[in-house]
Amino acid sequence: MTWFHNIPAVFLEYQKYVPHLWGLGGGVLAYYLLSGLFSYLSILRQVRGLPVKHSFFPSYEQGLRARVPHIPYILPIKDYYSRPEWDRFEKPRSDLLAYTCATQHRAIYWTANPYTAQHVFTKTSTFAKAEFMPRYTSSAKFGMQIISVADGAEHKRHKSVVRGCFGEEIFKKAWEEMDATVDLMLEQEDMVNGGVMKDVGASTIKVTYIVIGKVGFGHTIPWVTPRSKSGEKMSFVESYEIIDRTVLYQFMLPGWLMRIIPTKELRRMGQAQREFIGYCYEMARNKRAELATLKEAGEKSKPPTDLLGAMVHAQVVAEEEARQSPESSAPLVGLKEDEVIGNMCEAGHETTGHTLAFTLAQLALHPAWQDECYKEIKEVCGDEAPSYRDVHKLALCLAVGLEAMRLTDIVRQLFKVAKEDTMLPYTTWNEAGEVINHEHLVKAGSLVYVDTPASQLNPFHWTDANTFNPRRHLSGDDARASLNNAQTPFVAFSMGPRQCIGRRFAEVEMIAFVASVLSRYTIHPVPAYEGESMQSIKARMLDSAVEDLTMTPGLFSVRFEKRV
Numbered sequence: 045m046t047w048f049h050n051i052p053a054v055f056l057e058y059q060k061y062v063p064h065l066w067g068l069g070g071g072v073l074a075y076y077l078l079s080g081l082f083s084y085l086s087i088l089r090q091v092r093g094l095p096v097k098h099s100f101f102p103s104y105e106q107g108l109r110a111r112v113p114h115i116p117y118i119l120p121i122k123d124y125y126s127r128p129e130w131d132r133f134e135k136p137r138s139d140l141l142a143y144t145c146a147t148q149h150r151a152i153y154w155t156a157n158p159y160t161a162q163h164v165f166t167k168t169s170t171f172a173k174a175e176f177m178p179r180y181t182s183s184a185k186f187g188m189q190i191i192s193v194a195d196g197a198e199h200k201r202h203k204s205v206v207r208g209c210f211g212e213e214i215f216k217k218a219w220e221e222m223d224a225t226v227d228l229m230l231e232q233e234d235m236v237n238g239g240v241m242k243d244v245g246a247s248t249i250k251v252t253y254i255v256i257g258k259v260g261f262g263h264t265i266p267w268v269t270p271r272s273k274s275g276e277k278m279s280f281v282e283s284y285e286i287i288d289r290t291v292l293y294q295f296m297l298p299g300w301l302m303r304i305i306p307t308k309e310l311r312r313m314g315q316a317q318r319e320f321i322g323y324c325y326e327m328a329r330n331k332r333a334e335l336a337t338l339k340e341a342g343e344k345s346k347p348p349t350d351l352l353g354a355m356v357h358a359q360v361v362a363e364e365e366a367r368q369s370p371e372s373s374a375p376l377v378g379l380k381e382d383e384v385i386g387n388m389c390e391a392g393h394e395t396t397g398h399t400l401a402f403t404l405a406q407l408a409l410h411p412a413w414q415d416e417c418y419k420e421i422k423e424v425c426g427d428e429a430p431s432y433r434d435v436h437k438l439a440l441c442l443a444v445g446l447e448a449m450r451l452t453d454i455v456r457q458l459f460k461v462a463k464e465d466t467m468l469p470y471t472t473w474n475e476a477g478e479v480i481n482h483e484h485l486v487k488a489g490s491l492v493y494v495d496t497p498a499s500q501l502n503p504f505h506w507t508d509a510n511t512f513n514p515r516r517h518l519s520g521d522d523a524r525a526s527l528n529n530a531q532t533p534f535v536a537f538s539m540g541p542r543q544c545i546g547r548r549f550a551e552v553e554m555i556a557f558v559a560s561v562l563s564r565y566t567i568h569p570v571p572a573y574e575g576e577s578m579q580s581i582k583a584r585m586l587d588s589a590v591e592d593l594t595m596t597p598g599l600f601s602v603r604f605e606k607r608v
């Protein structure tokens with residue numbers, strides 16, 4: 045007699061429990077539905093008084109919302125996303141909107157007021173990072189890293205190391221690499237004596253990718269990536285290039301799925317992920333061994349000029365300190381090996397690459413600002429080529445990049461969660477444009493979403509908000525000081541303790557790029573056909589941008605003309 049001969053008897057034995065199981069299941073379902081209903085009714089009460097949009101599923105993560113269709117009330121994508129971004133706030137005449145979502149047990153608020161944004165970013169006793177959002181959980185896939193950790197001790201631990209990596213040596217190196225990479229770009233795209241940059245977005249992302257390859261990992265990345273054959277090991281450069289190109293899939297798909305789904309592209313993505321992580325560990329261990337050898341020989345190590353080296357160095361120092369005072373009860377400082385790798389994978393270049401593309405577009409559309417920048421470059425550098433020694437003086441070269449970012453925001457959405465009940469300031473206005481200030485009670489646990497592009501186009505806080513005017517970012521001669529005095533809180537890099545830690549790095553890259561290009565060339569739009577209007581050219585250059593993980597330029601060209 046085998047076990048399955050007993051099945052009918054066992055089945056009959058348990059059949060008497062089936063009605064109880066149905067009852068239990070029904071009870072759990074009823075409880076779930078009723079608690080969901082009560083929670084939803086409570087959220088409806090919380091958002092009373094504000095313009096409200098309703099949906100069934102959440103779909104406000106930008107990588108996702110650009111890819112799914114608009115289904116009213118179920119997935120109302122157009123309610124979450126509009127271009128121009130200020131439109132969604134303009135129509136209901138309020139810079140605070142509320143969203144309810146049947147599958148989220150919390151109220152969701154979207155602000156486009158730069159001062160409210162500043163309040164939310166900086167009042168850390170009341171608002172915390174919403175680290176449970178998919179963007180943060182998925183980007184910790186390669187190892188926990190600074191952008192994904194919760195506020196508090198863990199963030200401080202990551203920040204103490206990562207911040208230490210961004211020193212003068214690194215900024216100088218970033219400038220030099222950017223300068224060299226602009227030359228490489230001109231050569232590879234056959235533009236040394238002037239010419240057309242056919243796909244601006246593709247070229248500028250390659251530029252920042254090459255710079256971070258060198259400054260981040262110490263690797264020289266060629267303009268054209270060498271390809272391995274199927275079955276061969278990939279080079280670091282190839283694995284990094286594939287990770288970079290497919291980053292959204294890399295974050296979203298589990299590694300095992302990439303291995304078992306038999307499409308060539310997915311398998312290559314999976315292979316790239318495994319080999320890239322392997323290379324990172326190998327490089328980190330080599331750096332560590334290098335430091336140990338120097339220590340044994342009694343030699344002092346030079347300050348590292350790449351981010352990976354700087355992070356490993358910080359890790360070794362922290363371990364040394366822990367060894368010297370093992371009884372110390374201080375929380376762990378320094379980073380673990382997998383965290384070093386995670387943080388390296390976060391080293392941003394896509395954001396800066398896209399910013400450079402939008403900067404070139406704006407410069408091509410506004411030749412007068414090119415002249416102003418050229419004047420500044422001449423005044424600061426004379427007949428010498430711009431170099432890192434000029435970085436603090438080329439304020440306008442930076443301001444054109446920031447203004448391009450203000451008009452086409454790159455990161456686009458930042459979430460905070462309310463830790464306690466609090467009042468959120470907002471404004472409404474009437475048809476005549478008269479503004480009324482209000483406050484709305486936001487309950488603990490609510491999600492507050494700062495709509496950075498709309499905040500930067502808010503016409504009540506930015507004069508002539510849609511006009512390209514770099515000077516609004518300046519109030520003195522020193523670029524760094526003047527930026528803190530911008531007309532209105534500039535939120536593109538976030539603010540407060542979780543603001544972009546790579547901001548200065550990105551700014552140095554922007555200044556070096558703009559100065560290197562404009563000191564030698566003028567930039568011009570390229571019409572798609574004879575007689576194309578400036579309005580149509582502008583739409584192709586700027587309005588064709590699409591939301592992906594970050595705001596990504598559409599296909600457009602610019603012409604470089606060599607200055608004589």
Ligand code: HEM
Nearest residue numbers: 190191391392395396399455536537538542544545546550
């Ligand atoms: C134009 C270029 C850039 C823009 C617009 C930008 C924007 C931002 C924003 C808005 C945040 C806050 C994210 C959040 O709270 O969810 C952020 C954080 C961060 N950025 Fe950037 N970023 C840029 C370039 C860079 C670069 C070049 C690096 C590194 C090399 C970098 C590294 C980081 C890191 C590590 C954080 C996390 C900081 C923390 O949580 O303490 N960023 N960035």
